[in-house]
Amino acid sequence: MVVTGNEDGAHHVISEISGALADLGYTIPGQAWTYWHLGPGPGPDHLDDERGRDWSHRTGRAMAANLYGVASALAARPVGAPPG
Template structure:
């Protein structure tokens, strides 16, 4: 069975030429997914787009969310990447979650949201603290709007308190991160395959 994943990078950096630790973490997961024959077809840097504030699927002229929404829903797995800022997931990630609120009113005749049968995992980076709180924010919100969260669904790294080293600046990926990435990818691929074969009944 062919499964496809899309990664969204919710870094606050809008310039695609500017290095992002979130991209570095997504790359670790991409390698782990490839071992499961799951391709991350693209990484979308959300801050490059004009995703307007709101809670509908189209907020009017100039809104780039409809195109991103279409890409997200065309895949079996969403890799939701984002940085920790001030101990919580960053504002760009929250904008994406707010726009997914529209799924609640976009159900099919069985009451299923467009995200039903699709799996979401997290890629989180930052210094000091906040990885568990950020994944809790993400997973609760994503589950509310129909995404399925597998066991061990977050791959994260946090640097030392008051430190200045970012994940992208490490000489090598920590073994624990690589091991966790393999668990995330394996569980997500397994669950996505099951849901593709046997969708939720609604």
């Protein structure tokens, strides 16, 4: 998940979407998200400031690696549908 926003709003959006997806039965690996990191509070627009981009790129690469790892594991050993 890539959220366009600073820390406060991004964490809120990430928790709401992750919670909803988990309730539906999705597998959500750790660090399955990234956002533009400039710390809490309002800040400049992503396009107007270079700060925080390195962090976003690093967590984006970690996100992709974790998603691929979990997808590979689930492909090798799928989890069946719930009973009922």
